[in-house]
Amino acid sequence: MPGTAKAPEALREAGLFARFSEVGGIDAGTVLAGRYLDNADPVHHRVRNQAALTDHARRLADRVEAILDENRVPLVIGGDCSILLGSGLALRRRGRFGLVHADGHTDFRHPGNSDACASVAGEDLAAAVGLHWPDISDIDSHGPYFRPADVAHVGCRDDDEHLGEADSILGALVTASDITSNMGAALGLITDVVTTTELDGYWLHVDVDILDPRFMPAVDSPDTGGLDPQQFVELLASLAPRASGAQVTVFDPDLDPDGRYAASLTEMLVSGLGALGRARGQHLRRG
Incomplete structure (x- = not known):
């Protein structure tokens, strides 16, 4: 979406890139999004901005793979949640990976449960596990990008429209209230899904609307009932070290005119993702 497309540069200005460079991060450049077209056509199975979106997914996948080929750990700064298609495509080309989908919404709308499909930003998880139209969920015949059983969603609210369906299909579903009531138990459910010997690693998707508004x-x-900054940082810091890579989405600088939220998000991301990938060789569980 146009507002969130500005997030990488807003976070750069807030110091995020510089802070990661101080701990060894390397700026791998921009995968520029094409011109946005609000041209959804559900009757003909087309989402908004589909041509540019799928083109960007392929180019992002190439960039993510190039980084992985160098035994480095990608951190992708989006953008909206549709970038999961590119990251998922890259990982599926390489093997079988798990996914931690940390998001304030399940993003599980798909043609099987809604007539309103049009925006991949609200449908990315459904697409990633193969439930969307093939042009979205099966780019270059690589879908599903993640097997449903290899996915743990964390962070949706208790009244999420698609909570029940997602819970019945995915490997684990942990709500924001589950995190608030028992962080340790919630993390146990997540890691049991994404740290098995059958997987080549796992990807960490972070939509910042998991935070309370x-x-x-x-x-x-924005939806009430989200995490506070301390919970958010603890969640990321627990999951990041063994991740194969991560992405951050949905921060909208148009809604942050004085930059205060870019600054606070920078602090949270540096604290939560500072050890990204450092223990990824330990991602496999025994037994």
Whole structure:
């Protein structure tokens, strides 16, 4: 979406890139999005901006793979949640990976449960596990990008429209209230899914609307009942070290005119993702 497309440069200005460079990060450049077209056509199975979106997914996949080929750990700064198609495509080309989908919404709308499909940003998880139209969920015949059983969703609210369906299909589903009530148990459910010997690693998707809008209102679909900054950082810091890579999505600088939320998000991401991938060789569980 146009507002979130500005997030990488807003976070760069807030110091995010510089902070990661101080701990060894290397700026791998920009995968530029094409011109946005609000041209959804559900009747003919086309989502908004589909041509540019799928083109970007292929180019992002190439960039992610190039980084992985160098035994480095990608951190992709989006953009909206549709970038999961590119990251998922890259990983599927290489093998079988798990996914931790940390998001304030399940993003599980798909043609089988809704007549309103049009925006991949609200449908990315369904697409990633193969439930969307093939042009989205099966790019270059590589779908599904993640097997449903290899996916753990964390962070949706208890009243999420598609909570029940997602819970019945995915390997694990942990709500924001589950995190609040028992972080340790929630992390156990997540890691049991994505750290098995059958997987080549796992990807960490982070939509910042997992945060409560009291702390992060600069998102397109804020919902009460989210995490506070301490919980958010603890969640990321627990999952990041063994991840094969991560992405950050849905921060909208248009809703942050004085930059205060870019600054606070930078601090949270540096704290939560500072050890990204450092223990990835330990991702396999025994037994």
